[in-house]
Amino acid sequence: MAGARRAGLAPNKLAGVAPSSLDQPSKTKPDPNGYTLTTTVQPNPDGQQLPIIQVEARAPDPDRAAALANASVAGLRDYLNTRAASERVPDARRLRVTGLGDAQASDAVRGPSSVMPLITAIFVFLAGCGAILAFQGLVRGWRAESANEGARRGGAGNVPPSGIGTAP
Numbered sequence: 461m462a463g464a465r466r467a468g469l470a471p472n473k474l475a476g477v478a479p480s481s482l483d484q485p486s487k488t489k490p491d492p493n494g495y496t497l498t499t500t501v502q503p504n505p506d507g508q509q510l511p512i513i514q515v516e517a518r519a520p521d522p523d524r525a526a527a528l529a530n531a532s533v534a535g536l537r538d539y540l541n542t543r544a545a546s547e548r549v550p551d552a553r554r555l556r557v558t559g560l561g562d563a564q565a566s567d568a569v570r571g572p573s574s575v576m577p578l579i580t581a582i583f584v585f586l587a588g589c590g591a592i593l594a595f596q597g598l599v600r601g602w603r604a605e606s607a608n609e610g611a612r613r614g615g616a617g618n619v620p621p622s623g624i625g626t627a628p
Contacts, residue, residue, distance in 0.1 A: 495519050497532055515563075522565035529563035 495518065502512040515532050519525035537557040544554045 495524075495528060497528060499532075517563070522567055526563040526565035529565075530559070533557065533559045 498516040498518075500514045500516075501509045502514055504510050513536075515529050517525045517529040517532065519528055540555050540557055
């Protein structure tokens with residue numbers, strides 16, 4: 461891809477996503493920490509597509525994402541000019557591609573925070589401790605109930621409790 465080369469990136473390092481390809485399952489998923497270029501055609505309020513293409517570039521840092529977005533616009537412009545020249549389209553009838561300024565880039569934090577694994581580990585630890593204490597209490601209750609049941613039946617070895625079944 462010309463846009464990837466312009467940005468100083470090997471074409472096999474770039475994943476491209478377009479809405480039309482979302483209907484068909486992809487064989488590979490883009491690397492969330494890699495380079496991704498997403499293009500969408502903007503609609504008007506009535507839902508009709510306008511001749512405006514939005515480009516979203518993701519990269520490990522904002523500077524490289526901006527360079528990739530700017531390079532993709534320049535690459536599309538070059539591709540259309542080359543294609544029009546090969547088909548001998550007069551300059552006055554060629555499709556013009558211009559960016560609406562330089563790409564705007566910023567850091568975007570996505571996914572769970574780095575604190576979530578710690579919170580999850582503490583929750584699992586406390587739940588495990590609670591389960592152990594509950595199980596011990598249950599066993600202790602069963603043993604106490606078993607001892608009470610044995611005492612009601614006459615104790616161990618069927619020895620009657622004192623005062624019951626003895627002759628005066």
